[in-house]
Amino acid sequence: MNYYSTNGKVCGVSLRQAVIKGLADDKGLFMPEVIKCLPQTFFDKIDTFSFQEIAYEVANAFFGEDVDAKALREIVYDALNFDVPLAKVTNSIYSLELFHGPTLAFKDVGARFMSRLLSYFIKNEGETDVNVLVATSGDTGSAVANGFLGVAGIHVYVLYPKGLVSPIQECQFTTLGQNITALEVDGTFDDCQSLVKNAFMDKDLNAKMKLTSANSINVARFLPQAFYYFYAYAQLKKMGKSDNVVVCVPSGNFGNITAGLFGKRMGLPVKRFIAANNRNDIFLQYLRTGKYSPRPSVATIANAMDVGDPSNFARVLDLYGGSHEAVCADISGAAYNDAQIAETIKQCFAETSYLLDPHGACGYRALSEGLADGETGVFLETAHPAKFKDTVEKIISAKVSIPEKLQAFLKGEKKSVPVAKTFEAFKNYLMSVK
Ligand SMILES: *Cc1c(COP(=O)(O)O)cnc(C)c1O
Numbered sequence: 318m319n320y321y322s323t324n325g326k327v328c329g330v331s332l333r334q335a336v337i338k339g340l341a342d343d344k345g346l347f348m349p350e351v352i353k354c355l356p357q358t359f360f361d362k363i364d365t366f367s368f369q370e371i372a373y374e375v376a377n378a379f380f381g382e383d384v385d386a387k388a389l390r391e392i393v394y395d396a397l398n399f400d401v402p403l404a405k406v407t408n409s410i411y412s413l414e415l416f417h418g419p420t421l422a423f424k425d426v427g428a429r430f431m432s433r434l435l436s437y438f439i440k441n442e443g444e445t446d447v448n449v450l451v452a453t454s455g456d457t458g459s460a461v462a463n464g465f466l467g468v469a470g471i472h473v474y475v476l477y478p479k480g481l482v483s484p485i486q487e488c489q490f491t492t493l494g495q496n497i498t499a500l501e502v503d504g505t506f507d508d509c510q511s512l513v514k515n516a517f518m519d520k521d522l523n524a525k526m527k528l529t530s531a532n533s534i535n536v537a538r539f540l541p542q543a544f545y546y547f548y549a550y551a552q553l554k555k556m557g558k559s560d561n562v563v564v565c566v567p568s569g570n571f572g573n574i575t576a577g578l579f580g581k582r583m584g585l586p587v588k589r590f591i592a593a594n595n596r597n598d599i600f601l602q603y604l605r606t607g608k609y610s611p612r613p614s615v616a617t618i619a620n621a622m623d624v625g626d627p628s629n630f631a632r633v634l635d636l637y638g639g640s641h642e643a644v645c646a647d648i649s650g651a652a653y654n655d656a657q658i659a660e661t662i663k664q665c666f667a668e669t670s671y672l673l674d675p676h677g678a679c680g681y682r683a684l685s686e687g688l689a690d691g692e693t694g695v696f697l698e699t700a701h702p703a704k705f706k707d708t709v710e711k712i713i714s715a716k717v718s719i720p721e722k723l724q725a726f727l728k729g730e731k732k733s734v735p736v737a738k739t740f741e742a743f744k745n746y747l748m749s750v751k
Contacts (some may be wrong), residue, residue, distance in 0.1 A: 320347040320536065323631040332383040336431070336537045337447065339530030340517050346631050347536050348724050354584045363547065364554040368401055370396050370588070371551060372544035379540050379582060388437055396429035401545045403552040404696065406671045410560075410684050412698040413549045416674075420463050420489055421701035421723060422456040422621075423573065424637050426545065427538035428464030432471070434537045435529075439470045449473045450516055451531045452509035455482040456621045456700060459489030461531040462497045462537075473531070474511040474747075476500045479735075481616060481623075485704055485723060492729025500746070502689070504738030507614055507625055512743045519740075522747055534573025542576035547585055549695050558693045565591040565684045565696040567676040568600065570623035573631035573697065578636055578647065585646040590648045591687055593679035593696075595619040598652035599627060605650075607641040618655045618708050619675040621700065651683035655662045658682075659712045666713050674702040674709065 321328035324345030330338070335347040359374055366374075373393045380389055398420075404412045418425030438444045449471060451461045456633035458475040465473045475490045479501045491499040502509050513530060513636070516522050533539045546564065553559040564587050566574035574592050581587050592600050595617040603609045637643040639702040661678040665671055673681055680696030688694045702709045703719045710717050719727075736742050 318379070319350045319692070320429045321350060322346065323635045325347060332380060332536070333442060333444070336435060336438065336535060337444065337527065337529050339528075344518070345369065346399065346534050348632060348635055349379065349536070352579060352582045355490055360584065363551040366551060370547070372397050372541070373545045375409055375544050375547055375583070376541065381700035384434070384437060387579045388441070391436060392430065392433040396426060396541070397426065397538070397544070400424075401548055403549055404666070404671065406669050407679065407685075407686060409692065410694045410742070411464045411553070412432045412671065412677065412681070412682065413545065413591040413695050414698050415545060417699060418460075419722060420456070420459040421704055421720065422460055423542070423548050423697065423699045424456050424460030425464065427533070427541050428460040428531065430541035431531060431535060431537035432465040432468050435471060435584050436468050444568065445470055446527060447471050448526050448528050449478070449531045450513045450528055452506065453490070454477045454478070454621050454623055456704070457532060458482075458499070459486055462490035462493055462499075465496055465531070466493055466497060469744065471496060473497045476502050476512055478506050479503050480508055481505065481551070481620065483620070483705060483707070485706065488731060491731040491733045494727060494732065500743075501733040501735045502738055503735070505614060506623060508738040510628070512740060515740045516743065519744060520615060522744060525748060533570050539572045539576055539629070540579065541584070542721065543580045545736035546577045546580040546587070548578070550585055550587070553693060553695070559586065560682045561588050561692040562586065563589055563591065563684065563688060563692050563694045565593055565637045565694060567619065567622060567680045567697060567699050568592045568594060569597070569624040571600065571627040571633060573699070574648075575632045575636070577628045579634065581647070582636070583693035588692065591683045592648055592650045592652065593654040593683040595622050595658065595679060596652065596654050597623055597625055598629070598650070599625065601650035603630075603646070605646055618658055618705070618720065621676055622679070636730065649687065651679070651687065652683055653679050662709060662712045669743040671719070672702045672713070674705050676700055
């Protein structure tokens with residue numbers, strides 16, 4: 318399967334090239350030339366399949382032309398060795414718990430899949446010494462660092478905004494060592510993201526080292542996120558709840574929701590989507606006005622969604638042929654400030670005893686406000702509430718216990734390299750590494 322760029326100047330790029338390059342030469346995002354529909358027989362029996370079986374069928378539609386079938390099955394089964402259960406919160410609202418992977422956040426899925434796919438290209442197609450650059454507002458860094466830890470031939474640089482990620486998030490990528498280097502940037506997440514984007518365009522750096530991205534701009538990280546939408550549907554079907562499904566996605570860079578939109582294109586019967594934002598409501602404003610006006614991000618308690626210029630917006634537009642009307646027909650939006658997020662966590666916990674994290678809370682609230690009669694809502698619970706322990710404890714005035722997986726990270730020794738937010742400083746650092 319070949320890939321083209323959303324900026325329209327690049328096409329006919331192989332999967333391997335698209336994964337290695339991350340961003341196209343014209344600065345656009347790669348899109349597959351064809352989005353294959355899955356057969357009706359698959360949907361008829363989907364409720365009898367496991368998460369891994371479903372994921373393999375979807376992976377085969379994306380990558381089956383480029384990766385040997387046996388290897389692809391191994392990649393899927395090895396990457397997705399944890400469950401993605403659907404938890405009932407109210408009679409009509411379900412939480413798709415994407416936090417049962419190693420770093421307790423949904424990005425584990427894409428990160429683990431991407432590392433194994435890249436490793437397949439290194440082993441079988443002679444790729445060598447790849448350097449992954451990843452900007453993180455918290456969860457991407459931990460998922461990518463852990464997903465790639467110890468993978469031969471790959472070095473990961475995690476760029477994170479100093480003081481703007483939670484202590485637990487920070488130790489998940491600063492304590493690993495081996496092939497993982499954490500760079501503590503004196504700036505915001507948007508600064509980190511722009512350093513990474515500039516690095517890909519820099520001639521000197523690209524001459525020195527092979528660079529790739531692991532943000533959701535990379536197709537190998539982004540597309541696998543479609544898997545669990547199908548599995549959510551399978552679980553609803555098993556319960557006889559699969560008519561009029563509304564999926565609500567807490568969104569920042571819009572990679573997660575875009576993968577769901579791909580799922581719909583492949584035939585997944587989702588009636589409509591809701592993109593839930595925090596105060597960084599650039600997408601909601603686009604839905605209302607038809608104009609896309611990026612602006613600097615503001616810090617919120619749902620910090621993995623503090624994004625002022627969502628990188629996957631270009632993919633959403635491309636998927637709908639640039640039509641605002643077509644986008645609005647499939648997706649609506651919602652946005653909540655910190656006080657509303659806190660109120661939602663508190664109220665949901667009091668009424669249902671289900672504990673939301675600040676991101677999932679935006680999703681839950683959008684469904685409780687926006688679900689019509691006869692619809693069943695699923696929101697993506699993108700992280701475990703313990704990842705935001707201090708925030709959540711203050712809100713519910715009760716202790717949140719830390720799962721063992723997370724405690725293990727807290728015991729490690731933090732190591733990071735401080736860097737200024739100027740591209741010059743970042744470039745000098747990379748040019749100096751051996
Ligand atoms: C990354 C992240 C998001 C936002 O996902 P996008 O794909 O960037 O829209 C939401 N919640 C959590 C916990 C995250 O880590």
